[in-house]
Amino acid sequence: MSRWTRHARVLGICWRAAVASEVEYRFNFLSNVALSTFWMVWAAAGASVYFRFTGVVAGWTHAEVLVVIGLFFALNGIRQALLQPNLERMTDYVRRGTLDFLLTKPFDPQLLVSLRQVRVNNLLDPVLGLALATVGMVLAGRGVSPAALAAFLLLLACAMLLMYALTVVLMALSVVLVAAEELDRVAFAFVELSRFPVDLYRNPAQIVLTVVPVAFLTTYPAAALLGRLDAYLLLLAPAVAAGSVVLATWAWRRALRSYAGASA
Secondary structure (H helix, E strand, C coil), X not given: CCHHHHHXXXXXXXXXXXXXXXXXXXXXXXXXXXXXXXXXXXXXXXHHHHHCCCCEECCEEHHHHHHHHHHHHHHHHHHHHHHHHHHHHHHHHHHHCHHHHHHCCCCCHHHHHHHCCCCHHHCCHHHHHHHHHHHHHHHHCCCCXXXXXXXXXXXXXXXXXXXXXXXXXXXXHHHHHCCCCCHHHHHHHHHHCCCCCHHHCCCCHHHHHHHCCHHHCCHHHHHHHCCCCCXXXXXXXXXXXXXXXXXXXXXXXXXXXXXXXXXX
């Protein structure tokens, strides 16, 4: 069995255990789906205010903005389902010594700590977000070519890697700072800034959000789906995503070198 196959198998066992512990509370799942649907519809309706007296804002129509909003809800759902529950537990791992236990496992500690938990209540959010993006595409009257779909999937994967890299960096900070319960708010704020196309922000905010790089989360994937993406971004986005993961892994390993254990 290869290393990555073993990793996938172990994570699958962890996820099944996490799902089994949460499915007992089915009402929580249904209520979260209803709440997520409400907030998504509210955000879509709220965006129409910007287009009350004009059909285009900063080069984006209302329908095209709906695509971005849908992708925001999809990515935020992935963050809440796969990344947030692990980040929230990081401080407890350090304080209670659980991190010591996890580090002794014959498994990559970064993957085990960052992807061990899953939150069932948010698993349907990405589906709802992609449904809104589809509605936006239909309203925009845009067909999706195979090339545009491939570019979209590539940039969407890059966006997820960027979110993962940010989570790992925040986990590394949790190891160093110990008292870091509110670090998840940093991750949420990062994703929240991608709710609308970065073109709608004024400079210098637009430049900052492009460099950070918030634009890679929703604006560029939406542009790829709409067939309006600059070709050079197909090379830049994977480089940015890969560089972010490498940097995050370095930060995690550096934090572990300074970690003395719960008994220290």
